[in-house]
Amino acid sequence: MLPPLIRLENIHKAFDDAPVLRGVDVDVPESCIYALIGMGAVGKSVLLKIVAGLIAPEKGRVFIHDEDITEMGHLELAEVRKKIGMLFQNYALFDKNVYENIAFPLRRLFDLSEEEIQERVAERLARVALPGTEERIPQSMSGGQKKRIGVARATIAKPPIVLYDEPTAGLDPVTSQKIYDLVREEQRATGATVMVISSDVAGVLTIADRVGMLHDGKLVFDGTADEARKSTIPEVRQFVHGLTEGPL
Amino acid sequence: MTVRSKDVGLFEAAINVLKDFRAVWRVFTKTLYYLFRGKREKGEIARQMFHVGNESLFFMCITMAFIGAIITFQTGLQSKKLLPDFSLMGATYLKLLVRDLAASVGALPLATRVGAGIAAEIGSMVVTDQVDALRMCAADPIDYLVVPRFIACVIMGTVILVIGGFVAYGAGMLVAFVSFDVNPHTFNNLMYLNLGDLVLGFLKCLVYGAAIAIVSAQRGLATFGGSEGVGWATTEAVVGSCFAIIVLNLIISTVGYFLVPGVGPM
Numbered sequence: 001m002l003p004p005l006i007r008l009e010n011i012h013k014a015f016d017d018a019p020v021l022r023g024v025d026v027d028v029p030e031s032c033i034y035a036l037i038g039m040g041a042v043g044k045s046v047l048l049k050i051v052a053g054l055i056a057p058e059k060g061r062v063f064i065h066d067e068d069i070t071e072m073g074h075l076e077l078a079e080v081r082k083k084i085g086m087l088f089q090n091y092a093l094f095d096k097n098v099y100e101n102i103a104f105p106l107r108r109l110f111d112l113s114e115e116e117i118q119e120r121v122a123e124r125l126a127r128v129a130l131p132g133t134e135e136r137i138p139q140s141m142s143g144g145q146k147k148r149i150g151v152a153r154a155t156i157a158k159p160p161i162v163l164y165d166e167p168t169a170g171l172d173p174v175t176s177q178k179i180y181d182l183v184r185e186e187q188r189a190t191g192a193t194v195m196v197i198s199s200d201v202a203g204v205l206t207i208a209d210r211v212g213m214l215h216d217g218k219l220v221f222d223g224t225a226d227e228a229r230k231s232t233i234p235e236v237r238q239f240v241h242g243l244t245e246g247p248l
Numbered sequence: 249m250t251v252r253s254k255d256v257g258l259f260e261a262a263i264n265v266l267k268d269f270r271a272v273w274r275v276f277t278k279t280l281y282y283l284f285r286g287k288r289e290k291g292e293i294a295r296q297m298f299h300v301g302n303e304s305l306f307f308m309c310i311t312m313a314f315i316g317a318i319i320t321f322q323t324g325l326q327s328k329k330l331l332p333d334f335s336l337m338g339a340t341y342l343k344l345l346v347r348d349l350a351a352s353v354g355a356l357p358l359a360t361r362v363g364a365g366i367a368a369e370i371g372s373m374v375v376t377d378q379v380d381a382l383r384m385c386a387a388d389p390i391d392y393l394v395v396p397r398f399i400a401c402v403i404m405g406t407v408i409l410v411i412g413g414f415v416a417y418g419a420g421m422l423v424a425f426v427s428f429d430v431n432p433h434t435f436n437n438l439m440y441l442n443l444g445d446l447v448l449g450f451l452k453c454l455v456y457g458a459a460i461a462i463v464s465a466q467r468g469l470a471t472f473g474g475s476e477g478v479g480w481a482t483t484e485a486v487v488g489s490c491f492a493i494i495v496l497n498l499i500i501s502t503v504g505y506f507l508v509p510g511v512g513p514m
Contacts (some may be wrong), residue, residue, distance in 0.1 A: 052383075081386065088377045088381055090377060092380065094378060105385040127428075155263040
């Protein structure tokens with residue numbers, strides 16, 4: 001296995017004195033799809049935002065490419081974030097049309113001509129199966145379409161790390177699987193390191209190379225998708241198989 | 249300033265004000281940094297100038313007309329009791345207006361109109377993760393959201409306050425004529441006005457515009473907790489901006505009294 005590209009060591013985070021993360025250690029190998037699963041409100045999104053440098057942990061360290069981002073100032077963090085694309089749970093699309101939303105990272109990161117930007121946006125839209133929607137306003141589109149636009153925006157700058165926060169939340173099973181397939185295809189095409197957090201275990205296990213489960217502020221499982229399915233850890237077994245009886 | 253903490257003691261409230269001041273100062277210094285080092289989106293400053301300027305103009309004109317009319321009427325009533333001579337009414341009113349009232353009184357309604365808008369817009373973006381999305385797209389929120397609003401508020405805030413001052417003066421002149429038979433030629437008297445008054449008044453307009461943008465943007469960026477949080481941020485932006493205007497007025501007026509040439513007792 002390749003060495004970890006993202007390494008979290010002993011991460012602690014609390015909100016209003018209520019601990020959410022209590023010493024989480026995660027290693028995400030390079031060019032791997034790492035699925036982080038767990039019950040609702042267990043701190044999955046918080047952990048993803050800590051990886052992105054959007055939330056600072058109270059204790060612990062986050063290494064990306066062996067650089068400790070917890071020690072960085074806002075300008076250095078901004079440089080690190082240029083290597084990361086992120087899809088947000090509630091889309092977080094701007095009040096602009098589809099074209100401007102997807103082109104936004106390109107305009108901020110590179111000095112490209114408008115023709116080049118048009119070409120890359122058209123390629124992304126074709127990739128997420130939404131060709132010809134450049135002029136549409138995201139607010140008038142369906143949840144699945146918004147997620148696809150979010151995927152296009154997160155990946156247009158070809159970042160080496162992509163973070164997906166609940167990419168299928170609120171979507172029907174067919175659209176969900178299409179989104180997962182898209183995430184897998186994108187990762188295969190670019191070789192990016194991907195972290196996906198999801199409550200939809202069945203779907204996310206179809207694409208994950210490795211799986212981690214958060215429970216009670218700690219990582220209680222870390223292994224392959226098959227190992228997760230066969231795990232005898234009571235919390236993992238109950239969550240992965242959707243059982244009503246158990247510790248959760 | 250934090251208005252949410254109703255149950256805190258005086259000491260805690262003072263600490264909160266200091267914390268708020270530090271947060272506002274941090275936004276201000278970052279705004280100055282990105283003012284020179286940032287990446288502007290084409291047309292964004294013009295769009296913000298339109299929001300601050302054109303969309304506030306009618307509201308400000310009406311408000312300042314009423315304020316000018318009320319001040320002149322009350323001044324006339326009081327001076328009638330003491331000294332029934334209105335020959336210097338316009339001259340003193342003009343000095344007061346240029347030196348202080350046009351900027352300081354005008355900035356308060358401007359803060360409610362513009363400050364609330366800035367805080368609500370940025371606050372909504374915070375609670376829908378759009379501000380985090382900006383960060384992930386290599387756009388610092390201060391650079392992308394605050395700097396254009398800061399520039400727009402400084403420029404258009406000044407323009408609006410100057411226009412408001414003219415409207416207040418015109419309204420005062422009309423009231424003086426109708427209520428106290430003061431001829432507009434008599435009212436229109438520049439004898440007490442000097443360069444120091446103009447400098448001080450103009451400086452206040454610039455500073456108040458900047459303060460409204462920075463305080464409101466800071467409150468917007470500090471939003472948390474969904475739509476209720478946006479409501480609180482909007483309220484705090486208006487309260488904070490008005491408080492900043494009053495404090496800055498005291499500081500500028502005091503410093504100006506000693507430093508700006510030509511400013512002082514008439």
